[in-house]
Amino acid sequence: MRHAREVTFARLMRTFAAVSDTQTVASKHKTAPKAADIANRLRKEKEKEKDDKNEVPVSPLQSRVNELKQFSQQLQSVHPSVFAKALYRSSLYEDQNIIAINKPYDVPLHNINGIRNSIAECLPLLAKITDNMRPGSQLHLCHKLEKETTGVLILAKTEEAAEHVQTLIQSHKVEMKYLAITVGVPVPSEGVIDIPVIERAVVGPQPHFKMALSPLFKVNEDGDGVTRVRAHRQAHAAVTRYQVLDNTSGCSLVELQPLTGVKNQLRVHMALALTCPILGDHKYSHWSKLAPQKLPEGTLRRLGLVQSKTRYLPLHLHSRRIVLPGFKGHRDITVSCPLPKYFINALKRLEIPLPAKE
Numbered sequence: 001m002r003h004a005r006e007v008t009f010a011r012l013m014r015t016f017a018a019v020s021d022t023q024t025v026a027s028k029h030k031t032a033p034k035a036a037d038i039a040n041r042l043r044k045e046k047e048k049e050k051d052d053k054n055e056v057p058v059s060p061l062q063s064r065v066n067e068l069k070q071f072s073q074q075l076q077s078v079h080p081s082v083f084a085k086a087l088y089r090s091s092l093y094e095d096q097n098i099i100a101i102n103k104p105y106d107v108p109l110h111n112i113n114g115i116r117n118s119i120a121e122c123l124p125l126l127a128k129i130t131d132n133m134r135p136g137s138q139l140h141l142c143h144k145l146e147k148e149t150t151g152v153l154i155l156a157k158t159e160e161a162a163e164h165v166q167t168l169i170q171s172h173k174v175e176m177k178y179l180a181i182t183v184g185v186p187v188p189s190e191g192v193i194d195i196p197v198i199e200r201a202v203v204g205p206q207p208h209f210k211m212a213l214s215p216l217f218k219v220n221e222d223g224d225g226v227t228r229v230r231a232h233r234q235a236h237a238a239v240t241r242y243q244v245l246d247n248t249s250g251c252s253l254v255e256l257q258p259l260t261g262v263k264n265q266l267r268v269h270m271a272l273a274l275t276c277p278i279l280g281d282h283k284y285s286h287w288s289k290l291a292p293q294k295l296p297e298g299t300l301r302r303l304g305l306v307q308s309k310t311r312y313l314p315l316h317l318h319s320r321r322i323v324l325p326g327f328k329g330h331r332d333i334t335v336s337c338p339l340p341k342y343f344i345n346a347l348k349r350l351e352i353p354l355p356a357k358e
Helices: 002-031 035-054 060-077 080-089 119-130 159-170 265-273 297-303 307-312 341-350
Strands: 091-094 098-103 150-156 175-183 190-194 197-202 208-213 217-219 226-228 239-248 251-258 317-324 333-336
Touching: 080 091, 080 119, 091 333, 098 317, 119 150, 150 159, 150 333, 175 265, 175 341, 197 265, 208 265, 239 265, 251 265, 297 341
Parallel strands: 150 317
Antiparallel strands: 091 098, 098 150, 175 251, 175 317, 190 239, 197 208, 217 226, 239 251, 317 333
16 A cells, blocks of 8 residues: 555656646747847847937927927828818807808818818818708808918808908908018018019929019119019919018018919018018929928027928918908908917017017
8 A cells, every 4th residue: 555655656746747847848938039039129129229329309399390290190181070170160250151260281272182181172061060060051262271371261151152252352352461480581671562473384303383473674784773574464463561570580570461362472472572481481492493491500590400300390371360341231350360389389489579469
């Protein structure tokens, strides 16, 4: 009996030892890293060290601009109904005839280049929201704002109201005021620019079209006077009233009032007539090429940027106020829009006082 017990005990010990050895081997096999895993980890660590070494410190302004770009990308990725609700929440004024919204940065009026969400495409959904989801509701665009321009945008609830507003605009009875930050200080500090604008082809490595000046006068050969020249048939009359509100650090806060509605008029008049392009205007800061705006060293320091990062600067042009004459016997309608955050932050960095609230 004792012998049997000893044999049984010995068998149990051998079995336990075998199981322990098996578990130990399995544990070692489980925790032992593979050569491929080690190689992948080392490669990722090396790539991270390289990225960290080459990474340029991001300034607060760059972060804000990146956030702005991300926001515009998010607007393009959301469902159209969500986009329409966001526009409705940004509404500035509404009555039985019109609704005024704050157009976001980088949102076009119409679909271009496969962009999903545009103002025109969301009008049916926005109309339903403004009219308590009533079927057959409509909204109509009354005027234009460029893709990169922010601020007041007037929409009409009926075709009659849209035609009325458009007629007022065409007859120059609507007061529109914009705010812009310019690179440079316009001289004189206020005045009227009355120079026609025409679309011209730019030849070179990157052929493209731009709006350009088509002046009615040219300087005499002796430089002591001007003579009138024949107006170009394809030129459009363009008139802009401007006033410098403040300036410092080689930049200015300028109030612009277009008296005509030509494409890119404000940008062309500031860049080509006054040689003070709008901050973030990468199209008209150069004539012969398409390239990021080149800024003076002092302006770069103020903005916390290096030249290679200026391509991220948005256009600092904002539709601040629109005054509509009374419709059907009603009093005049004044719609004002606050400045976007990136515009305010740029003013603070340039140490230009914020404009008075309207």
